[in-house]
Amino acid sequence: MSEIIRIDSNARMSQVVITGGIAYLAGQVGAEGGTVTEQTQAILGKIDVLLEKAGTDKTKLITAQIWCADMSTDFADMNAVWDAWVAEGCAPARWTGEAKLATTGYKVEIIVTAAV
Structure with missing residues (x-):
């Protein structure tokens, strides 16, 4: 069984979980x-x-999942930064x-995985 490493954890979640040579990041x-x-x-900096x-x-990114609150107004600006x-x-x-x-103040959330 692979070792599991958790980074920046609290009772609810970890910001990163590493196992099997893959880092799984929480949504930012x-x-x-x-x-x-x-x-x-700010998200990409985090x-x-x-x-x-x-x-x-x-x-070493493997996947990226991006959520926009409004694709019609947010997609192009998010893509320019991405x-x-x-x-x-x-x-x-x-x-x-x-x-x-999670709240109306959030416009973008990004989740990534990466090889370690």
């Missing part, structure tokens, strides 16, 4: 009320920090959808 959100661009930049804590980085952040030649398998997020 930016500050409520910011623009889609600001929230996406992901960079969490990947570093897990001993990996964005060049496209500038993703390492060239290292784009993960990705899916994006529209969802009602």
